[in-house]
Amino acid sequence: MPDPTAAIRYSLDHQDEALEDLKAFLRIASISTLPEHEKDIILAASWVAEKLKAMGFEQVAVIPTARHPVVYGEWLKAGKAAPTLLFYGHYDVQPVDPIDEWETEPFVPTVRGENLYARGASDMKGQVIAHLKAIEAFQKTSGLPVNIKCMIEGEEEIGSPSLEAFINANKERLKSDLCLNGDSGIIAPDRPSLVVALRGLTYHEIRLTGQRTDQHSGSFGGVIDNPAMVMAKLLAGMKDDQGRILLPGFYDDVRELSQHDREMLPELSDDWWKETAGAKVLFGEPGYSTTERAKARPTLDVNGILSGFTGEGSKTVLPARAMAKVSMRLVPDQTPARVRAQLVQYLESHVPETVTWQLIDHSHANPAVIDTQSAAVQAGVRAFEKVWGTTPVFDRVGGTVPVVDLLQKQLGVNTLMLGFGLPNDNIHGPNEKQHLPTYFKGIETAIHFFNEFAS
Amino acid sequence: MPDPTAAIRYSLDHQDEALEDLKAFLRIASISTLPEHEKDIILAASWVAEKLKAMGFEQVAVIPTARHPVVYGEWLKAGKAAPTLLFYGHYDVQPVDPIDEWETEPFVPTVRGENLYARGASDMKGQVIAHLKAIEAFQKTSGLPVNIKCMIEGEEEIGSPSLEAFINANKERLKSDLCLNGDSGIIAPDRPSLVVALRGLTYHEIRLTGQRTDQHSGSFGGVIDNPAMVMAKLLAGMKDDQGRILLPGFYDDVRELSQHDREMLPELSDDWWKETAGAKVLFGEPGYSTTERAKARPTLDVNGILSGFTGEGSKTVLPARAMAKVSMRLVPDQTPARVRAQLVQYLESHVPETVTWQLIDHSHANPAVIDTQSAAVQAGVRAFEKVWGTTPVFDRVGGTVPVVDLLQKQLGVNTLMLGFGLPNDNIHGPNEKQHLPTYFKGIETAIHFFNEFAS
Numbered sequence: 001m002p003d004p005t006a007a008i009r010y011s012l013d014h015q016d017e018a019l020e021d022l023k024a025f026l027r028i029a030s031i032s033t034l035p036e037h038e039k040d041i042i043l044a045a046s047w048v049a050e051k052l053k054a055m056g057f058e059q060v061a062v063i064p065t066a067r068h069p070v071v072y073g074e075w076l077k078a079g080k081a082a083p084t085l086l087f088y089g090h091y092d093v094q095p096v097d098p099i100d101e102w103e104t105e106p107f108v109p110t111v112r113g114e115n116l117y118a119r120g121a122s123d124m125k126g127q128v129i130a131h132l133k134a135i136e137a138f139q140k141t142s143g144l145p146v147n148i149k150c151m152i153e154g155e156e157e158i159g160s161p162s163l164e165a166f167i168n169a170n171k172e173r174l175k176s177d178l179c180l181n182g183d184s185g186i187i188a189p190d191r192p193s194l195v196v197a198l199r200g201l202t203y204h205e206i207r208l209t210g211q212r213t214d215q216h217s218g219s220f221g222g223v224i225d226n227p228a229m230v231m232a233k234l235l236a237g238m239k240d241d242q243g244r245i246l247l248p249g250f251y252d253d254v255r256e257l258s259q260h261d262r263e264m265l266p267e268l269s270d271d272w273w274k275e276t277a278g279a280k281v282l283f284g285e286p287g288y289s290t291t292e293r294a295k296a297r298p299t300l301d302v303n304g305i306l307s308g309f310t311g312e313g314s315k316t317v318l319p320a321r322a323m324a325k326v327s328m329r330l331v332p333d334q335t336p337a338r339v340r341a342q343l344v345q346y347l348e349s350h351v352p353e354t355v356t357w358q359l360i361d362h363s364h365a366n367p368a369v370i371d372t373q374s375a376a377v378q379a380g381v382r383a384f385e386k387v388w389g390t391t392p393v394f395d396r397v398g399g400t401v402p403v404v405d406l407l408q409k410q411l412g413v414n415t416l417m418l419g420f421g422l423p424n425d426n427i428h429g430p431n432e433k434q435h436l437p438t439y440f441k442g443i444e445t446a447i448h449f450f451n452e453f454a455s
Numbered sequence: 456m457p458d459p460t461a462a463i464r465y466s467l468d469h470q471d472e473a474l475e476d477l478k479a480f481l482r483i484a485s486i487s488t489l490p491e492h493e494k495d496i497i498l499a500a501s502w503v504a505e506k507l508k509a510m511g512f513e514q515v516a517v518i519p520t521a522r523h524p525v526v527y528g529e530w531l532k533a534g535k536a537a538p539t540l541l542f543y544g545h546y547d548v549q550p551v552d553p554i555d556e557w558e559t560e561p562f563v564p565t566v567r568g569e570n571l572y573a574r575g576a577s578d579m580k581g582q583v584i585a586h587l588k589a590i591e592a593f594q595k596t597s598g599l600p601v602n603i604k605c606m607i608e609g610e611e612e613i614g615s616p617s618l619e620a621f622i623n624a625n626k627e628r629l630k631s632d633l634c635l636n637g638d639s640g641i642i643a644p645d646r647p648s649l650v651v652a653l654r655g656l657t658y659h660e661i662r663l664t665g666q667r668t669d670q671h672s673g674s675f676g677g678v679i680d681n682p683a684m685v686m687a688k689l690l691a692g693m694k695d696d697q698g699r700i701l702l703p704g705f706y707d708d709v710r711e712l713s714q715h716d717r718e719m720l721p722e723l724s725d726d727w728w729k730e731t732a733g734a735k736v737l738f739g740e741p742g743y744s745t746t747e748r749a750k751a752r753p754t755l756d757v758n759g760i761l762s763g764f765t766g767e768g769s770k771t772v773l774p775a776r777a778m779a780k781v782s783m784r785l786v787p788d789q790t791p792a793r794v795r796a797q798l799v800q801y802l803e804s805h806v807p808e809t810v811t812w813q814l815i816d817h818s819h820a821n822p823a824v825i826d827t828q829s830a831a832v833q834a835g836v837r838a839f840e841k842v843w844g845t846t847p848v849f850d851r852v853g854g855t856v857p858v859v860d861l862l863q864k865q866l867g868v869n870t871l872m873l874g875f876g877l878p879n880d881n882i883h884g885p886n887e888k889q890h891l892p893t894y895f896k897g898i899e900t901a902i903h904f905f906n907e908f909a910s
Contacts, residue, residue: 095764158769201673213556214883215881217754218852221755222739222748223749225698233690233691243677277675278668279667293678302687302763303772303774304683307759309550309780310760312488314660314780315780317549320884324683329672354734398673400771429668429669430669
């Protein structure tokens with residue numbers, strides 16, 4: 001069995017470098033959804049490629065897709081007997097609005113207390129660098145006991161639209177024994193956990209058009225319908241006042257939670273949820289605990305609405321158009337296609353004749369489940385135990401990582417989620433952070449995982 | 456009796472000047488609601504003051520208020536026996552968004568066919584210049600038969616918040632026999648009309664706050680409520696599916712239309728309304744004709760909504776906040792204060808405990824009614840007959856001109872609405888225009904009105 005002692009020693013001695021490398025990566029504003037950040041996307045992809053080359057990876061390439069490139073590189077010197085891991089990460093990040101709520105600039109990484117603040121610090125540049133640092137620690141000491149292929153994409157935050165085609169076109173190159181997916185986290189700095197289920201997603205934009213152009217609300221109020229009001233009524237009708245989703249047939253495919261599913265969920269109090277969400281009051285579907293609702297039940301959320309005049313002061317306008325972004329998180333056995341059809345059916349029967357509607361699809365992913373009995377999960381459990389001194393709990397997360405389902409379906413490759421974000425990292429919101437003690441322990445955990453998985 | 460022949464001749468000979476002066480005024484982007492246009496507001500006020508001075512007005516002053524100044528000037532050389540008119544206008548304009556729907560720049564006045572396109576062309580820089588040109592035509596020929604005081608404000612498009620205090624502080628200066636208010640229009644180029652009733656207004660902004668910050672919809676969907684969804688439900692509950700307003704007690708103060716009221720409304724077909732609104736389908740309160748709904752029934756409209764991510768593509772955010780602008784048009788005997796209280800009562804009983812709410816008041820005005828038997832209205836009727844060759848109909852308008860009610864209450868001065876906009880001028884929307892043949896006939900009509908009123 002290989003010995004991780006020297007690698008652990010190396011990682012402890014090089015924490016400064018692990019922090020500086022992460023900061024450099026975080027300075028690149030690689031927001032994938034906004035066209036004006038196209039050049040930052042290319043910059044981030046190149047940065048990752050250069051990093052892999054410097055670490056001795058081979059076949060390093062920035063591979064174009066329909067939208068943002070995938071960075072690939074491989075290090076296969078552990079030999080044919082050693083297992084091959086496909087490390088998955090993404091170099092893109094979420095937008096930064098509302099920008100005025102950030103305490104420091106989102107792309108000027110800043111340490112305050114035990115945390116490093118920047119967009120992408122936790123989701124997931126921090127996790128990418130943590131794994132690379134674990135690899136480097138072995139390379140610089142006793143040698144890496146596993147083969148590694150890296151696939152770092154730039155479209156995760158927009159739902160990985162090009163990844164399916166990329167995986168299909170690169171099946172031979174991506175062949176591996178396990179996907180190690182760093183896009184993950186643990187429950188608390190003192191409560192390690194391993195994710196064993198992810199919700200799916202289907203994300204849409206509804207656009208309504210009423211009259212030809214914005215009109216004066218004094219001249220035409222009472223004469224024609226108001227697309228902003230129609231949108232309000234459509235959205236309001238999608239959920240009842242207790243949080244149950246009213247799309248036709250929405251719960252038909254939802255697999256009920258078994259007693260075992262419920263027992264496997266971590267124990268998280270409502271106070272913990274309130275604190276983590278920054279909310280005074282919790283809300284959701286009756287009959288399920290908050291943790292069940294967050295991790296194992298489907299949801300519907302309005303992600304954005306825009307209509308009419310939204311500047312300062314008043315404008316007596318009757319808007320011609322209204323837009324809303326609506327997404328649903330899915331659980332087994334729902335599929336994005338079926339839920340989209342339910343949404344279309346709802347719109348067909350509820351949109352009044354006073355407006356025309358259009359549905360735009362933004363992203364979709366199936367829900368995913370990971371086998372807790374697998375060698376990979378068991379190696380992960382042991383790795384956490386060695387660093388944290390406690391057994392990690394199995395967790396389901398409410399978020400969606402499209403690649404998990406894609407790799408299983410297309411390559412037959414299972415995934416282990418191994419990342420070190422925290423629930424209060426404000427990912428996707430202002431003041432995103434990475435908790436640095438957890439980050440450094442994460443590097444150690446990844447080192448132990450390589451070792452345990454190779455043994 | 457004075458003779459308008461020479462003045463009419465002068466106005467016909469100087470139409471080019473009347474167009475060029477209007478264009479110069481329209482080049483100033485005097486948007487009152489946007490702080491970044493403060494300097495344009497000052498520019499527009501100065502432009503008007505200089506124009507009055509050049510025309511021989513005396514006591515010309517740009518008088519500061521709490522927000523935007525009022526331009527005052529007087530020409531009292533018609534003598535004590537002649538009546539004194541207080542001409543009311545405003546030099547401010549509406550914002551220009553959605554900017555990409557303008558065919559030409561909003562502040563680059565452009566003639567296409569019979570129309571002059573620019574923000575403010577119809578509402579109401581065109582009407583201000585039309586009246587000034589009528590005054591000038593008399594000044595340059597037989598002499599103006601009435602005394603004129605001008606009060607041109609800069610806050611009409613934000614609900615005239617400083618005007619009440621201004622009128623109170625200038626009662627002596629503003630003393631007059633009639634207010635001539637140019638902020639008006641006629642039904643069609645071949646259908647002159649005189650406005651004899653205006654709806655009131657109360658305009659509010661509702662702000663909702665849920666959790667502390669925007670959150671990831673995967674992590675917290677199902678855990679906490681969604682302010683965007685709460686806003687949708689609140690707005691949806693303000694009106695039923697047929698367009699009746701559901702605020703508690705909203706219709707209690709609404710005076711039912713008498714048979715006479717109904718007969719006095721102009722005959723406008725539903726096809727005319729569809730064409731004018733640019734809509735395929737009309738919509739509103741059952742039991743009333745479209746014209747009644749537009750001109751003589753109260754309304755509630757959503758003027759704007761904003762929440763969450765509204766950029767291109769997708770962001771899986773659960774918004775922390777939502778904002779909506781909501782305004783109601785009022786009819787006798789409703790008051791803004793009572794309707795505001797109804798809105799507050801609605802919010803108090805409908806906002807769930809999952810969010811906190813805040814109500815911001817933007818503007819308010821009482822509904823106003825004008826006596827059709829007055830000498831002023833009768834002089835207006837004769838003026839239209841002389842230019843158009845047809846008797847104008849009496850019209851009620853859905854819009855709101857706060858000053859009408861203020862002058863009646865504070866100075867006991869009645870108003871005549873005399874303006875030459877058209878219902879399809881796109882005021883408040885993109886591609887606002889003034890129909891030039893109507894504009895030139897408007898100048899003639901104002902000349903005849905001065906003459907008839909002085910006789």
